[in-house]
Amino acid sequence: MKAIAKKLVLVMADCAYIQKSGTNDFHRYKYATAADVLEKVNSSLVKHGVAVTAQAELIDLREVTTAKGNVERLATVRTTLTLVDSDSGESMVSSGIGSGQDPGDKASMKACTASLKYAWMMTLAMATGDDPEADTG
DSSP states (O other): OHHHHHHHHHHHHHTSBOOOOEEETTTTEEEOOHHHHHHHHHHHHHHHTEEEEEEEEEEEEEEEEOTTSOEEEEEEEEEEEEEEETTTOOEEEEEEEEEEEESSSOHHHHHHHHHHHHHHHHHTTOBOSSOTTOOOO
8 A cells, every 4th residue: 555655645735725616606605616626636646647447326316305396306426436556556445425416317417526526525635725614604
């Protein structure tokens, strides 16, 4: 594990902070987009010679009724990342969970995107400049 850990530290240094470039106008908040996270992470992985495979697993899919009475699908996905050091062949595994809700057929895709984004953010301890537990009110 020594070789991959050494490379992971370099990737973590490259990915220590991600700017919140996305905006949710309905709920009035900013967020780090999955595209921004993946672009930053992929660039660093390639730079440091770490390959990755991602395996998504649907762990829950149910119908929910919204406050307006509409029926939507709520999916929860676990994404497992397998990181492999291209020089030594050492590997490590990490995972993340995400949920997505949609009235059509996109709940699973939204959940996959969320779980992949958060798997990387948690694995690499990526900061976004805020504390989700902060009480501002």
